[in-house]
Amino acid sequence: MTAPPGSSTPRPVIQARRLSVHYRRRARHWWGRASEVRAVDQLDLNLHPGETLGIVGESGCGKSTLARALIGLVPVTRGSVEINGQDITRFNAAQWRALRRQVQFVFQDPLASLDPRMTVGQAITEPMMSLCPEWGAAERQRRMAELMERVGLSAALQNRYPHEFSGGQCQRVGIARALAVEPSILICDEPVSALDVSVQAQIVNLLRSLQRERGLSMLFIAHDLAVVRHLSDRIMVMYLGRVMEQAQTDALFESPRHPYTRALLASIPRPDRPLPTDEERLSGELPSAAMVHPGCVFASRCPIAEGLCSMQPPPVHRHRNGSAACHFIGGNAAMSSTVLSRPLGV
Ligand SMILES: Nc1ncnc2c1ncn2[C@@H]1O[C@H](COP(=O)(O)OP(=O)(O)OP(=O)(O)O)[C@@H](O)[C@H]1O
Ligand SMILES: [Mg+2]
Helix, strand or coil: CCCCCCCCCCCCCEEEEEEEEEEEECCCCCCCCCEEEEEEEEEEEEECCCCEEEEECCCCCCHHHHHHHHCCCCCCCEEEEEECCEEHHHCCHHHHHHHHHHEEEECCCCCCCCCCCCCHHHHHHHHHHHHCCCCCHHHHHHHHHHHHHHCCCCHHHCCCCHHHCCHHHHHHHHHHHHHCCCCCEEEEECCCCCCCHHHHHHHHHHHHHHHHHHCCEEEEECCCHHHHHHHCCEEEEEECCEEEEEEEHHHHHHCCCCHHHHHHHHCCCCCCCCCCCCCCCCCCCCCCCCCCCCCCCCHHHCCCCCHHHHCCCCCEEEECCEEEECCCCCCCCHHHHHHHHCCCCC
16 A cells, blocks of 8 residues: 655555434324434544454444445535545545455345355355456356355355355355455454454454465454454444444553543453452443434443533544544543553453
């Protein structure tokens, strides 16, 4: 990846600035009012060349919407997305086509992402046919068989249909399909959540070796914090469409700064650690993304929130290893310093 002139750090391969994706929900009754779901709200993101950025957060916080918006699968409401320096919100058909070869996506729902009328062999060769016309039929066949074996499926299964496979096998087909055109950026939305533990390890190891061999840049979304930790160089913690904290992986696990990150990490059961205290435990449900939050979106569940938190958006406090958005991190932590300074032992 080339750096912009006069700059020492390489340009991010994906860069989002104040990205918002709002869905309009129709009113349930004719007299009701339509609402707007702020699935992603004013979010900044950088994915650097060769880096794996993990994205974590509770169900419904906007992870899939963010991933889809970054490659134009859902329309951007406001803000910008650049891939390799090009603004994708202004792309024409030819530019989209070129982008599909560079960026591939592994979907959260493996069965739904495969065409039921195609055999798995066809599903894997199809993107090669449309995006890599320079590869002939024999070359495509060779690559398809190799990819199937690489994701732990026998090439002898290539003539079967998706409905004949388990969810885990379909996910492996989805991963093989995404890798078929040798992308430089891979966006994985919960790629291993449908897999049993042994297959999960196989896929995670495969992704790790691809990172090393090809310098793949990867966005990796998962519920399982242990898997995210294993694969990611950096982690971004989302809550209700916003970034709460982002930091280098070790720094985030060793000294989480945001109360939401602390609560997420404290929820990982560990035999050598006492159960989380009330201040660390996350109680209640994620609030509705259709509500407008003038202050911090986490205020209603935050163990250290004060009146200010629900009224004013939190400042972003930057530090050596990342940043966190909270009123009580940095210089003005006096009121809540006891909670935030207590070691978690994660
Ligand atoms: N097509 C849609 N129309 C309206 N609302 C939607 C749509 N897709 C998602 N949402 C809403 O947007 C919010 C974010 O959803 P999203 O699927 O991005 O979350 P997520 O973090 O990926 O959740 P999960 O971990 O369960 O996959 C949720 O409130 C969801 O209900
Ligand atoms: Mg999702």
